[in-house]
Amino acid sequence: MxxxxxxxxxxxxxxxxxxxxxxxxxxxxxxxxxxxxxxxxxxxxxxxxxxxxxxxxxxxxxxxxxxxxxxxxxxxxxxxxxxxxxxxxxxxxxxxxxxxAVAPHEPVDPVLLRAMDALPPDDRELLRLVAWEELARDEIALVLGVPRATVRVRLHRARRRLMAQLAALGEAREDPDPPPTVQRTDDIGHVRSGWASARPGPQEAR
Structure with a gap:
């Protein structure tokens, strides 16, 4: 037309x-x-x-x-x-x-929350992907758009910085190698715990 x-x-x-x-x-x-x-x-x-x-x-x-x-x-x-x-x-x-989906009642760890808040945003997000979403390194790499090896390095550094913050707050562990637990609060003040170390991806597990 x-x-x-x-x-x-x-x-x-x-x-x-x-x-x-x-x-x-x-x-x-x-x-x-x-x-x-x-x-x-x-x-x-x-x-x-x-x-x-x-x-x-x-x-x-x-x-x-x-x-x-x-x-x-x-x-x-x-x-x-x-x-x-x-x-x-x-x-x-x-x-x-x-x-x-609300977690059972657990005591909030204010020291750990303060230590997490003191971390750089990238460290906090990385640890949350591990502890909250329970993602493996391959999955975290997909979320962040970085190589799997980069996730491993960043996670190691984030764990060390978290341990340093806990130490500064008087909550350092005697053995720094075991990863600290990361807790999150939900909408009604409960917390969930998870380990701040990612599961290896399927390629790493082989």
């Missing part, structure tokens, strides 16, 4: 601009009265005018344009409500899963 003549395109823009100027305020008020968040109302109006632009030839002339736009906005709102219900249902399911 050949593009419309320049005059037709100009006429469409003029007509749409006039439609927007005449109906934007009442359409926004229509949407605001039907959603909880004003930002959602703005999205509804934007989507409604996008439909109007695409179907400009179907928009009635004169005062009939406003109820026509209300009809479009009503359908846009219906889609919004369906999406919101799906989002809330998903959030409810996720909350249930979080509650089920």
């Amino acid at each position: 050949s593009p419309p003549p320049p005059g037709d395109a100009d006429a469409r823009r003029v007509r749409f601009t006039d439609l927007f100027d005449r109906t934007h305020a009442p359409l926004l008020a229509y949407a605001v009265r039907r959603v909880a968040d004003p930002a959602d109302a703005a999205d509804v109006v934007a989507e409604t005018f996008l439909v109007a632009w695409r179907r400009l030839d179907d928009v009635p002339a004169g005062e009939a344009a406003r109820p026509w736009l209300y009809g479009v906005a009503r359908r846009v709102l219906a889609n919004h409500y369906r999406g919101e219900r799906r989002r809330l249902a998903l959030a409810d399911r996720l909350r249930e899963q979080v509650v089920e």
Whole structure:
């Protein structure tokens, strides 16, 4: 299909601009009265005018344009409500899963948490991938986008720095070789423990 003549395109823009100027305020008020968040109302109006632009030839002339736009906005709102219900249902399911995944009650080790907080961010993330996600070195390498050998070196250094922080806090172990436990708190103040040494990957295990 050949593009419309320049005059037709100009006429469409003029007509749409006039439609927007005449109906934007009442359409926004229509949407605001039907959603909880004003930002959602703005999205509804934007989507409604996008439909109007695409179907400009179907928009009635004169005062009939406003109820026509209300009809479009009503359908846009219906889609919004369906999406919101799906989002809330998903959030409810996720909350249930979080509650089920809560660890048993264990005492929080504040010294260990302070030692972890004192580490560089990269060290903390590496130790968390080991202790929280229980990843092997191959898996950590995939997460971080680095070679497996780099993970081994970084993990060794992170463990040493963690031991140094524990020593500075008066919690150093007599034997520095065994890796310290890393604990994490969950949403209700519980902790989980894990060893700050990654499992070897399948290639290393062979």
